Amino acid sequence: MHVLVVTAVAAERDAVLASAGATEPARDATGHSSPVRSPVRSPVRLPGSVWELHRAGPLDVLAAGVGPAAAAAATATAASTAARVRRPYDLVVSAGIGGGFPGVAAVGSVVVASSIVAADLGVRTADGYTDVAALGFGRVAHEPPPALARAAAEVAGAVLGPVLTVSTVTGTAERGAELAELHPGAAAEAMEGFGVAEAAAGLGVPVLEVRAISNAVGPRDRAAWRIPAALAALTDAFARATPALRRAVEQADGQTAAHAGADADETHETRGASCHG
Structure with a gap:
């Protein structure tokens, strides 16, 4: 399984990396130590870009x-680069912290998106x-693979529901209610x-979104x-969910290969019949 996880800031990135093991204090955007610890990995600069991959x-x-x-540009750059070197991603995950809607996702909980909506x-x-x-003029929602989203939510103990993408964070009760x-x-x-x-859809790669709730949507x-x-x-959610995602992706790949093999056999038989008909 080869997965690209896209966060907004370094503290979120380091929280995801920490799910694989802890050896080095992470730093937030201000340079202060983060409460999570991230494994040491030599970053790889994406060709011709400002973005670095940490593995x-x-x-x-x-x-x-x-x-x-910014998220779309980085995702497209990373995913297309991987495809060019013949190691395409099986899954792309948008991850980080976010606001939770009162009564649905409490502060400290985790949400896995059932749909990803441009709000x-x-x-x-x-x-x-x-x-x-x-x-x-286009679309305003993407639906992650339902079985994959359910599996991730179940293993991570997360809420499964729509996650809204906004360009302006909600700061009033009125906007939250709207x-x-x-x-x-x-x-x-x-x-x-x-x-x-x-970006993931443009390259034909399935997508998930995982958000840990840091605050309530509203004032x-x-x-x-x-x-x-x-x-x-967020660290805990990835530590729990990554093995389940691996199994789900490998199972989906196996089913795809089986279908492809069956289609090839059918085509071969059809051609054989036409040659002897």
């Missing part, structure tokens, strides 16, 4: 930057908000998932954020 077991992890555009990609008029899919109404059952919001999913209250706890939860 731990089956995971290649990179910090892409904040927002869907503010559209137009707003006096009549309300209309997304680009309704306008006929998003909850527009997207019933939404579990979390973050800023990169849809960009990662768009912006920095004092209530629990970032260290969320990063620790």
Whole structure:
């Protein structure tokens, strides 16, 4: 199994890497020690780019930057590079911390996306908000493989529900309520998932999104954020889920190979029959 995990910032990247073993203190964006520890891996610079891959077991992890555009660019660069060297990714995962919708995902919990939704990609008029899919200009949601998402959520003890991608983080109760109404059952919001999913879909690679909840969606209250706890939860989620993902991906690959073999046998028999007919 070869998996690309895309985070926004180094602290999230290091939390994922720490799931494979701990030997070196991680650093957050300010240079301070992170509450998790990450394994030492020599980073690999992606050709012609600013991004570095950090490798731990089956995971290649990179910090892409904040927002869907940066996430899409980094994901496309990493995945296309892997395909060129004949080691394509079996799975791409958007990962990090995020806001949880009250009553669905509590602070300190983990969410696995049942769908990855662009929550503010559209137009707003006096009549309300209309997304680009309704306008006929594209899509606003990606659905991870259901069995894979369920398996990851079950093993990680995570909430399974829609994760919203926003370009502006929610900071008021009114906006939080609006998003909850527009997207019933939404579990979390973050800023990169849809960009990662768009890039993965363009290359034909399945995608998941995993978010550890650091704060509630709603009024912006920095004092209530629990970032260290969320990063620790992210580490634990990957430590639990990675073996299950490996088994699920290998099983899917085996089924694909079996189908391909059956199709080849059928084609051979058909050709043989036509030659002797």
